[in-house]
Amino acid sequence: xxxxxxxxxxxxxxxxxxxxxxxxxxxxxxxxxxxxxxxxxxxxxxxxxxxxxxxxxxxxxxxxxxxxxxxxxxxxxxxxxxxxxxxxxxxxxxxxxxxxxxxxxxxxxxxxxxxxxxxxxxxxxxxx
Amino acid sequence: xxxxxxxxxxxxxxxxxxxxxxxxxxxxxxxxxxxxxxxxxxxxxxxxxxxxxxxxxxxxxxxxxxxxxxxxxxxxxxxxxxxxxxxxxxxxxxxxxxxxxxxxxxxxxxxxxxxxxxxxxxxxxxxxxxxxxxxxxxxxxxxxxxxxxxxxxxxxxxxxxxxxxxxxxxxxxxxxxxxxxxxxxxxxxxxxxxxxxxxxxxxxxxxxxxxxxxxxxxxxxxxxxxx
Numbered sequence: 123x124x125x126x127x128x129x130x131x132x133x134x135x136x137x138x139x140x141x142x143x144x145x146x147x148x149x150x151x152x153x154x155x156x157x158x159x160x161x162x163x164x165x166x167x168x169x170x171x172x173x174x175x176x177x178x179x180x181x182x183x184x185x186x187x188x189x190x191x192x193x194x195x196x197x198x199x200x201x202x203x204x205x206x207x208x209x210x211x212x213x214x215x216x217x218x219x220x221x222x223x224x225x226x227x228x229x230x231x232x233x234x235x236x237x238x239x240x241x242x243x244x245x246x247x248x249x250x
Numbered sequence: 251x252x253x254x255x256x257x258x259x260x261x262x263x264x265x266x267x268x269x270x271x272x273x274x275x276x277x278x279x280x281x282x283x284x285x286x287x288x289x290x291x292x293x294x295x296x297x298x299x300x301x302x303x304x305x306x307x308x309x310x311x312x313x314x315x316x317x318x319x320x321x322x323x324x325x326x327x328x329x330x331x332x333x334x335x336x337x338x339x340x341x342x343x344x345x346x347x348x349x350x351x352x353x354x355x356x357x358x359x360x361x362x363x364x365x366x367x368x369x370x371x372x373x374x375x376x377x378x379x380x381x382x383x384x385x386x387x388x389x390x391x392x393x394x395x396x397x398x399x400x401x402x403x404x405x406x407x408x409x410x411x412x413x414x415x416x417x418x419x420x421x422x423x424x425x426x427x428x429x430x431x432x433x434x435x436x437x438x439x440x441x442x443x444x445x446x447x448x449x450x451x452x453x454x455x456x457x458x459x460x461x462x463x464x465x466x467x468x469x470x471x472x473x474x475x476x477x
Contacts, residue, residue, distance in 0.1 A: 164327070164354060188303055188327035192357060199360055214305045218339060 124156050131157035133172040163193035169201070179205040187212050194224055254279065254316045256302040256332050257323035258289045261348065265322065266293060277311045281323075302332050305339070313340045322348040326357070333363045398456050399427075404448045407468035411448075416440030423455035424462055 124130045132143060137160050143151045151158060161168025163184065174180065180197040182190035187210050194208035207225045210216035216228035251274050255262050258280035266278045270293075278293060279302040280286040286299040300307035302321075313319065319336040321329035329347045336342040349355055349368035358366040404411050410418060415426060415438045429438045430449040444450070452462060 164357065166353075166356070186327070188325070188331050191331055192327045192361075195361060196357060212304060215303075215335075218305065218335070222338070 124154055129155060129157070131159065131172045131177070133159045133161055133163060133168055135160065135162045163189060163196075169193075169196070174201045174203065177201070177203050179203065179207070181207045181209075183209040187215065191215070191219060191224070198224070251275070251317045252312070252315055253277075253318045253320065254308075254311055254313060254336075256319070256321045256328075257348075258285055258293075258297060259322065259324060261322045262320075263289055263293075265320065266296065270296065279307060279311055303328050305335065308332075308335070308340070313342065316340070316342050318342065318344040318346070320346045320348075324350055326350050326354045330354075330358055330361055330363055334361055337362075396456060397453060398459075399451060399453050400459065400462070402450050402452070402462070402466050404444060404446055404450065404466065405468065406446050408444075408446070408466055409468065410444050410466050411446050413444060414440065415442045415444065418465065421454075421458050421461035421465065424458050425453050427451050427453050 132139070134140075140151065140158050143156065143158065147154065157173065159168055159172040161171065163169065163182065174197060177197075180194070180201075180203040182194040182197070184190055184193075190208045190210060194206050197203045198206045205225070207227060208219070210219065210226045210228050211230050213228050213231045213234075216226040216231065220226045253269055253274050253276050255266050255269070255276060255278045258266070258278045262278055262280075266276050269276045276296050278289065278297040279300055280289060280297060281299070281301040283299065286297060289297050298307075298311055300310065302308055302311075302323075313336060316336070319333060319342050321332040321336075323329055323332075326349060329349070333345040333347045337345050345363065347358060347363045347366040349358060349366050349371075352368045352370045355366065355368065355371075358364075418426075420426065426438055428435050428451045429442065429444070430451070431445065431447070438444075438450075450466070454462065
């Protein structure tokens with residue numbers, strides 16, 4: 123999205139993640155207009171430093187479902203970010219929070235659907 | 251009452267013991283297998299293994315018929331979401347959440363998770379009570395009702411000792427409700443004369459502490475004079 127000219131700000135608790143952002147780029151992340159903040163999504167200071175107050179969209183995609191659900195609700199309710207998306211691995215909870223008005227993406231659900239259709243596309247035994 | 255306790259750490263385990271002693275029906279949910287096996291030796295069928303942030307684990311524990319859910323894990327996000335799901339999805343009437351990091355309190359409030367209990371805050375409150383330099387102790391904070399009750403110890407240099415209660419110009423929105431003198435409490439009237447060593451209790455609108463501190467505190471320049 124950065125390459126499309128959007129302003130992108132990443133928040134991560136691991137300072138080393140910055141290096142990952144630059145893999146495959148010919149310039150530095152900041153040189154291309156990106157932002158990077160070290161901190162966790164539950165820290166108000168870190169969210170503010172990352173610029174949540176001016177954000178048009180907020181994506182919560184840490185490796186913890188619970189963290190994502192909490193931060194996404196904070197972004198939605200406290201900072202009134204217009205578009206908030208939470209990554210939730212647990213399909214049951216992704217479903218329930220979607221009904222509660224949270225935009226959720228469930229990679230598990232997507233993978234199940236893809237695997238299922240791949241199986242259906244295959245031919246059963248004995249059919250040439 | 252049927253109570254679900256999430257987290258079988260020191261807090262959860264002891265809480266479950268107390269509740270069982272008081273003849274409540276209790277299920278403790280613990281997600282660490284080793285901890286579960288330890289606790290299970292004592293609590294037996296009253297503890298179950300699983301991650302309570304997953305809905306089916308809560309359902310297996312019978313959350314649909316629970317009267318109360320208490321989330322006391324060491325993880326604030328877990329505690330918040332377990333309580334949120336309990337109340338909003340399963341319509342559990344009463345929830346209690348533990349706050350591990352007091353800086354997360356605003357998040358609990360934002361999600362409407364009430365009441366929430368923070369050990370750090372409790373210790374701070376005790377500290378206020380035990381360390382007299384603080385001058386003023388919060389005894390009760392009724393957020394919903396917009397009232398506070400505080401306690402003040404009248405020192406030698408307090409500007410109200412020797413004066414009649416009726417002569418004090420109490421700030422608007424505050425009321426003296428009792429005086430503790432030599433271990434006994436009574437309700438003061440206008441003729442009560444305040445003495446050194448009295449502990450007075452006042453009820454007030456939130457935000458009036460400073461006015462009261464000003465009125466009951468040491469006279470200007472009195473400092474820590476020993477007299």
